[in-house]
């Protein structure tokens with residue numbers, strides 16, 4: 001619905017959220033990346049086990065995916081499990097590994113209906129078969145969809161990803177199939193798991209933590225950051241709109257100058 005409105009109007013009033021927010025259609029971020037943090041604290045505040053926070057966080061994933069798709073966002077990358085998260089207690093890791101399956105089992109029909117394409121970036125090794133199977137099924141069922149790309153970062157680590165890209169380049173140089181002079185930014189970008197995706201325009205991290213935690217270190221070079229105290233299970237449509245509104249007021253210069261500044 002919003003996509004159609006976006007095409008027609010310069011500005012769009014979204015009325016199906018708690019407060020009406022005016023967001024400009026011209027600057028909807030093409031790629032939003034989110035570090036979903038604060039599930040454990042959300043649960044602790046309610047004297048619940050940490051995993052209850054993760055389950056509630058899954059509901060937020062659904063809300064945010066739906067709105068991002070309606071707004072015409074092209075890619076939504078969600079940091080669901082890092083290569084460092086294996087250090088957590090086994091009971092929590094096992095629960096987190098069940099969540100993609102639970103999410104996709106519950107919502108796959110709706111995602112198909114909404115034209116969302118499911119993707120995953122991360123290392124397959126160490127992921128349980130049932131997790132991989134659920135993702136594979138969702139990818140297959142949505143592969144021809146042309147709406148939002150819902151990209152789960154699962155067993156993902158940015159430094160490992162960069163090391164792998166460097167190794168691949170070094171192998172090609174050693175084999176004589178690549179000249180050192182031809183190593184450039186595009187080549188490195190093309191060796192990362194985000195190959196083919198636009199770089200994130202907006203990074204959101206919830207829960208008041210202000211760090212990147214090994215997330216998309218290369219890809220975030222010119223991304224606008226939005227940090228909020230809101231815990232991920234409490235993040236909602238309003239929160240996303242607030243982040244986008246703020247993003248739209250930013251002056252992205254990519255290291256250069258704009259308009260009047262060139263004097």
Ligand code: FPP
Pocket residue numbers: 036037038039040041042054055057058061079080081085096099100103152207232
């Ligand atoms: C960080 O919060 C969150 C995670 C490590 C897991 C994120 C996963 C979800 C939100 C659910 C994912 C859903 C799908 C569909 C894959 P934390 O546990 O570190 O919170 P804390 O800092 O308050 O302890």
